[in-house]
Amino acid sequence: MRLDGEDWTRFFDAYQHDAWRLETLPVYRMPGEREMLERFLRTGRLDYPEDSPWLARVRRFRASGRTIGRVHVLTRPLTDYLRFELAAYAFTSAAGEDIRILDLTDRENPGLPQQDFWMLDNHVVEMRYDAEGRQIGRFLLDNPDLEQYRTWKHLAVHVSVPLAEYREKFLTP
Secondary structure (H helix, E strand, O other), X not given: OEOOXXXXXXXXXXXXXXXXXXXXXXXXOOHHHHHHHHHHHHHOOOOOOOOOHHHHHHHHHHHOOOEEEEEEEEOOOOOHHHHHHHHHHHXXXXXXXXXXXXXXXXXXXXXXXXXXXXXXXXXXXXXXXXXOOOEEEEEEOOOOOHHHXXXXXXXXXXXXXXXXXHHXXXXXX
16 A cells, blocks of 8 residues: 555554664655755755654654664765765754664675665555655555564664764764
8 A cells, every 4th residue: 555645644653662764775865855955965064953843753752652763774985865864863863763874885785675664563664766766655565574574674773883873983084
């Protein structure tokens, strides 16, 4: 089933315990980020509004006892978009999202799929993008192999590092 607009927001916000995402792309072209990305590329600074809808949602999830996190799989050199995203992650991390980085620059993929997805409790939503990183859609999978997705999540978390550790090692001059 395709999840768009308010249907996606309602479905996402209804998770009860744990939301977790695997991100695999070096560039995402999200219309709502364009202005912030362009400003970041011009100035090297990111001013992420504290009252942004995403930060408010993350804080609400955490205040209700729910967890939310992600692992972004990447390689260096970082794309402009990844530099922007890592800067944005500092804000979402401060709001309560557990963000981890898996850098495959000097290692092989440990067996993770090349497919973005969200796990929302016992549901899997496949995130589909075109070759340029534009979102094609979000699809709630019927009868996914939950054990496989849990294995991928466990593996990704186990072999990744917390955002702060990654930033200190690779982004601090």
